[in-house]
Amino acid sequence: MDKNERRSMIKVRGGFSERIGKPTCAVTIQLDEFDDRTRIFISNLLFDFLQITFQNDAQFRKQPYGNTPVPLSSDFCKNLGQDVFSFRNHLQGGYVYNWVDFYTSNIENALDNAPYNEILDLLEYICNWLFAKTNSCSEHFQRSFNTLFQQEYVGYRFISKRIVPITDEIEMQEIEKACQTPFEGARAQLQKALGFLSDREHPDYKNCVKESISAVESVCETIVGSDNGATLGKAVKHLEEHGLKIHSSLREGISKLYGYACDQGGVRHGEGEVESTVTFEEAKLMMVTCSAIVNYLVSEYGKYGAENA
Known part of the structure; x- marks a missing residue:
């Protein structure tokens, strides 16, 4: 039998074939087909x-x-x-x-x-x-x-x-941890955001972003109390009063998430008023980012804030 007619029969990941550049197993991320x-x-x-x-x-x-x-x-x-x-x-x-x-x-x-x-x-x-x-x-x-x-x-x-x-292990861990946060409102919103992101038939990236940012807003409101304002931008300003010592630049960055949500097409607007242009990559970025912020705020509140509340 000619060597070019032989079919692949041995599939060992990380083996000799892969090391010499003749992989018999998938070596790129499998997204739209499984071998x-x-x-x-x-x-x-x-x-x-x-x-x-x-x-x-x-x-x-x-x-x-x-x-x-x-x-x-x-x-x-x-x-x-x-x-x-x-x-x-x-x-x-x-x-x-x-x-x-x-x-x-x-x-x-x-x-x-x-x-x-x-x-x-x-x-x-x-x-x-x-x-x-x-x-x-x-x-x-x-x-x-x-x-x-x-x-x-x-x-x-x-x-x-x-x-x-x-596909990133750290991203996965941040989302998993945030979806289990003891802050009930944020937990529910992040789980909804995850549902919008993971729906393979009808993904809703706009609402994934909306719910992700709302989760951050919910944590901030829980820490400072709802009487201090119903928006993320206002709530963030009161975090230090409740024991969370956050660098001003980081605090400003968190606050600007609300501005992003208001400006981004369709995210904070009524359905049909503005066509959403949110992509999967953008929605994933915002969910990972907001999950990390939720985890950070909950952790900081546990260390410093709760005793000053």
Whole structure:
């Protein structure tokens, strides 16, 4: 056989082939397509994760009341069949799915052949199903797939049970931390912003920016009290009175976020009055920036402000 006719069969990341400039695995960020190796790795990880979960049904299942006679694995297959694959569930009472057969026929086939976005839809659905049906499994699920995504150069990560197009580890950590802030208003607004950014069908970058900046505004208002003013620019001026010693230039920079939101097309205006020109890159930048500011303000308030409040 001529050497040019030989097909690639060995795919080792970071191996000899990659070092001599003949990579057999993806070496650029995978955004709009996943290679065969990545698809197989996703399938292997998902199968192993589900197998461990279902084998420990009694340990992991959430049981708010009574006993549940139907295996967790059968509930999983029934829910995915209806909600994800749009199957008819005209089954007799007491029917129990064989989850391995279901996996091979449906999930594995989808992971091998579906577009990348539908694979991410499937993983996101399963993550949220695990959150609703089990104890703590969804957290491990997210960590496991984030590790795989990093290893395979996949340009997406799980953050708060959503898959978002973020490729920088530090950015991801800032958003994750901010989405868990104890400041309830800011937490809700950042989670909404994340939803607008991560919606692959109908992303709303304008409202992602709006909610991100509103989260900063909410933290400032919580610290200084709502009576001191309802806008970010006014609230920032009172932070030092409540123990937060922030450099004047940084304080001014935070204050100018409000001015940016008012000036940027459509962000602080009524729907349809001004056409928004916010791009994904701009929305992502603002969400990361605002998340970092929220984390900074909460941290500083915890160190200095709370005792002076």
